[in-house]
Amino acid sequence: MGIIEATSVGMTFAATRQGSATVAFQDVDLDIEEGEFLCIVGPSGCGKTTLLNIIAGLERPTAGVVSMEGEEIEGPSPERGMLFQDYALFPWKTVWDNITFGLRYGVRRRQYPRRRRDEIARGFVDLVGLQGSEGKYPHELSGGMKQRCALARLLANEPEVLLMDEPFGALDAQTRLVLQDELVRVWGAEPSAPRRKTVVFVTHSIDEAVFLADRIVVMGRRPGRIKEIVTVDLPRPRGTQTRAGSRFRELTNLLWDEMRDEAIEAAR
C-alpha cells in the first residue's frame, strides 16, 4: 500500500457560460510509494496539475477518492507541501521570513520553540545555498534564487510528501539544469530527517522527468487519463554524467514515442 492512493479519480469542471462541462481526467488509479520520486508528464490539458492540486487538497475530485496513509484527503495539510511554478513567495517577507512562514503561522506553530525554528530554517538556508540573502525580499532575487527559497520554505515546514508543480518551468535552460542537480542533491539530505521523502513532480519536460524520477506517469488527454507508467532504472546518485548516458537517451526516446502523437495534437 502506497503513502498516497488514488482510486478511480476523475475531475469534471462544471459547465460555464463559455462552454460545456469539461472532463479534465477520469479513472485515474495510482499508488504512490513512500519515499519514491514520481514524475507526472503529459501534454497541456491532460489534467496533471489538477491531479496534483487534488493530492494537495486544494481541489476536490468529482469522482473517486484520494487518500494519504489510508485517510481521505479533504483539504490542504502541512503534511503535503507544495512548490509552485511562479514560486508563490510572500513579497512582503524577506527570504528568512518566507522560509519560517509555515513554522511561525501554520497550525503546527507551537510545535517548536523559536530557537529550534531558527535552527531548522538555518539548516535549509545552508542546504539550498541562500546564505547571505536571508534579508532580501523576493523581488530582489533571480528566478533560480526564488525557487531555492521556495524549496527551503517547503522543506522547513517538514511535510511528509513534496508536491511540485512544474517548479522549474519558468527558469532558463541552464538554471533549470542547475536546480535539477540541486534537487537530487537536496532530496534526502535534509538535516532534520535524513531520509528521502515522497515527491510528486509535475513537468512538461521528458528529460527532466527521466533525470529526476523513480517512476514516470505518462498522462494522455481528451479525456485525461494515465496511459503508461515507466520505471526509471538509472542509478543514484544522479548528476551530470547521468544525462550523458545511453540509458538516459533510451528512456527519453521511449517516453517521447509514447507522447509524440498527443503532443503534436496538443500543439495544434
Next chain:
Amino acid sequence: MSKQVTLADNNASSAGGSARPSITSRTVIESALPWVAVVAFLLVWQLAAGSIANAALLPPPARVASALGEHIADGQLLNNAVASLGRLAMGFIIAVVVGAPLGVLMALSRAANDFIEPVVEIIRPISGIAWIPLALIVLGVSQALPVFIIAYVAIFPIMLNTAAACRGVSQGLLRAARVLGLSRSAIIRHVVLPAAVVGVMTGARLGAGGAWLALVAAEFIGAPDGLGFSIWYFAGIIQTAEMIAYICVTGFGGYVTDRALRLLQRRLTPWSPALRGI
C-alpha cells in the same frame, strides 16, 4: 587609404575623447534646466511687478522673500505650518482608521461590498470643498472642520485602494499559505492584511494631493490659524507680500507631504511594486 585612416580616427575620438564631454555637458544642461526655469519665472515676476509698480497688487519677489524671512524669524510661519500639518496628520489618521478596515471588509465580504460600494460611489465625486459651508454651520470655525474635510477627501482613495490590494492577493499566495498549514484567520492576518498595507499607502499618497488642496481651502474660513487661514488673513488686510509668501509655503508643504509619505511607504512597505523604479 587616407579615408580609412580618417574614419578610424573619428571612431577613436568619438569613442574616447569627444563623446564623453558631450555626455557630461548634456547632463549639466539637463540638471541646470529646472534652475533656469526658476530664474526665468522670478525674472518674469520681477518685470511684471516693476511694470505694475503697486506692491499691494503684485509685490516683487524680493519683497515676498523678506516677508517670508520675517515670518520664519518670528516663528509665526512655523506655528501656522505646524497647525496645518497637525490637522493633515489628524485627518489622515482618521481616514486610515476608518477607511482601511472598511476596505478590508469590502474585499473579504461580498455583502459588505454591495452595501458600502454604492454609497461610496455616490458620495465620492462630491468635492471636499463642497462640504465646507455645511461643516462651518455644524462645526463652526474650529480644529474639527479642516480635519473633517481632510478625512473626507483621503478616506475614499484609502478605502478603495485597500480593497483593491486585498482583492489583488493572488490565488497562488493563498494556495501557498493553505498548503503551509495556515488557518483562514491566519491567512487573513498574515497574507491579506500585509497586502492591505500596500493599498493603504498607495491610497494615502493618491489622497494626499487632494487633501492638501482641501486643507488650504478649509482653513480659509473654517480655522483659527494655519497656512490657509494666513493666506486669507493677509489678503484681507491687503498685505499681498505676506499672502504670497504663505501661498509659496503651501506649495512647499504639499511637496514635503508627498516626500514624507513616499519615505513612509518605503519604510512600511519596502516590497511595494509602487516603489519599483523610484
